Amino acid sequence: MGEARVDLTVPVRGFDVEVALDVxxxxxxxxxxxxxxxxxxxxxxxxxxxxxxxxxxxxxEVWFDSERRVDxxxxxxxxGYVFQEYAxxxxxxxxxxxxxxxxxxxxxxxxxxxxxxxxxxxxxxSGGERQRVALARxxxxxxxxxxxxxxMAALDPHTRGRVRTExxxxxxxxxxxxxxxxxxxxxxxxxxxRIVVFVEGxxxxxxxAEELIAAPATPFxxxxxxxxxxxxxxxxxxxxxxxxxxxxxxxxxxxxxLEGPVxxxxxPWEISLSRAQTPxxxxxHLHATIESLVPVGNRRRVRLxxxxxxxxAASAERLGLKEGETVFAAxxxxxxxxxxx
Numbered sequence: 001m002g003e004a005r006v007d008l009t010v011p012v013r014g015f016d017v018e019v020a021l022d023v024x025x026x027x028x029x030x031x032x033x034x035x036x037x038x039x040x041x042x043x044x045x046x047x048x049x050x051x052x053x054x055x056x057x058x059x060x061e062v063w064f065d066s067e068r069r070v071d072x073x074x075x076x077x078x079x080g081y082v083f084q085e086y087a088x089x090x091x092x093x094x095x096x097x098x099x100x101x102x103x104x105x106x107x108x109x110x111x112x113x114x115x116x117x118x119x120x121x122x123x124x125x126s127g128g129e130r131q132r133v134a135l136a137r138x139x140x141x142x143x144x145x146x147x148x149x150x151x152m153a154a155l156d157p158h159t160r161g162r163v164r165t166e167x168x169x170x171x172x173x174x175x176x177x178x179x180x181x182x183x184x185x186x187x188x189x190x191x192x193x194r195i196v197v198f199v200e201g202x203x204x205x206x207x208x209a210e211e212l213i214a215a216p217a218t219p220f221x222x223x224x225x226x227x228x229x230x231x232x233x234x235x236x237x238x239x240x241x242x243x244x245x246x247x248x249x250x251x252x253x254x255x256x257x258l259e260g261p262v263x264x265x266x267x268p269w270e271i272s273l274s275r276a277q278t279p280x281x282x283x284x285h286l287h288a289t290i291e292s293l294v295p296v297g298n299r300r301r302v303r304l305x306x307x308x309x310x311x312x313a314a315s316a317e318r319l320g321l322k323e324g325e326t327v328f329a330a331x332x333x334x335x336x337x338x339x340x341x
Contacts, residue, residue: 004145004177008054008064010044012037016052017044017201023145023177029192030181031224037201038181042147045179046081047074058177059144080138080176084150086130088122094133095119103140112136112170127155128163135170146171148180152187164190185209185224197221213267219339222265227337228307230264234338241283241333248306252284254336261341268310270335273302273327275319282330289326304329 007020017037021028030038043049045056047063050071056064058079063072088097095118098105109115112132122130131151138146151167152160168191171178182188188195189209197205197212197220205217209225216222222229232244234254241253244264252264277285288304293316295301300316302309307329321327 002059002144002177004045004058004179006041006045006054006056006179008041008044008051008056010037010040010049010051012040012201015201017041019196019198019203021179021196021203021206023179025175025177026193027171027178027180027191029188029195030179030198031183031185031188031195032198034183036198038183038198039149040201041198042081042149042179042181045077045145045147046079047072047077061144078141078144080135080141080143080146082131082134082138082146082148082151084153086122086134086154088130088133088137090122093119093121094125097122097133098136098140101137101140103142105136105140108136108139126159128159128166131155131163131167132170135167139174143176146174146176146178148178150182151180151191152182152184167191185226197224215337216265216339219263219265219341222263222337222339225267227265227267228271230266230306231341232262232264234258234260234262242338244336244338246306250286252286252336253333254338255334256336256338258338258340263339263341265337265339266307266331266335268301268308271307271309271311271329271331273309273311273315273319273321273329275327277328277330280330281332283333284331284336286329287326288329290321290323293321293323302327 004023010017017040019041032038044051053066062070063077095105098108109118114132152164155163195209195212196203199220205221212221213225216225219229230246232246234242234244237243242256243251243253245251290302292303293300298313299310300313309329
């Protein structure tokens with residue numbers, strides 16, 4: 001399907017959005033807080049906003065080139081755009097919505113597994129079905145790049161997980177250069193091959209979900225990826241470990257080598273809980289009170305003051321955990337990652 005190139009600067013209120021990205025037959029997620037400029041990137045690719053400089057190309061076609069003064073109108077760009085609320089025409093049937101984009105509806109509806117919905121109106125469909133119709137319409141004119149703006153935002157929590165899995169399979173089958181925007185790290189980790197973390201118009205880190213979790217470049221990336229983030233001051237010890245004194249005076253150790261003000265990143269699943277402190281390979285042991293105990297699928301998320309741990313439901317039941325009780329939280333030095341503040 002070719003490759004897309006996005007290298008542009010777009011002024012928005014308060015800052016410039018700047019991004020340089022090559023997208024092959026893959027899905028790349030732009031992740032970050034609201035107002036970071038993520039949707040602006042999609043709109044610039046589609047020709048809905050004009051960059052001050054840069055290059056936008058896909059499948060060998062140049063759509064924008066500030067040096068060569070190329071700027072194709074939106075209708076001249078082979079873009080499939082799925083908007084956040086899907087933007088389906090409520091008075092048209094599913095087949096008519098897809099055909100409106102200029103393509104052949106029957107084949108696309110069959111390909112996306114919604115052929116039986118051809119005569120239905122959008123108002124009679126579930127959130128997941130509407131998403132598939134919007135995707136079929138975006139694919140109707142055989143785009144060279146697919147743009148998805150918060151594709152899961154319009155779904156209720158009960159269907160989000162199932163539809164997320166279905167969308168990942170569809171994107172893999174399509175093999176199109178795809179850029180999706182989301183503020184949800186789980187959506188990005190599930191749907192995308194690579195994640196671009198975006199803050200105030202700037203790329204702060206690019207990598208797979210595993211890379212961002214294992215080695216966050218900034219405290220924001222650490223929090224985004226689901227890690228506990230604790231502030232402290234680090235100093236090297238003679239034994240090769242780094243000791244960090246947290247703001248409340250607690251000391252933890254890490255195998256990372258940093259000094260001075262640092263963020264301590266510990267992922268919830270790296271923390272084990274016990275009723276009593278026991279000898280083990282974990283160098284870090286904290287005594288804390290359980291503030292909340294929340295089911296997350298077949299696991300339990302346990303809030304412990306500064307830390308959140310995530311353990312299996314079986315472990316939580318075996319320990320008989322209850323809010324207000326105290327437990328010991330343990331985690332290894334090698335699981336205690338440091339990022340410079």
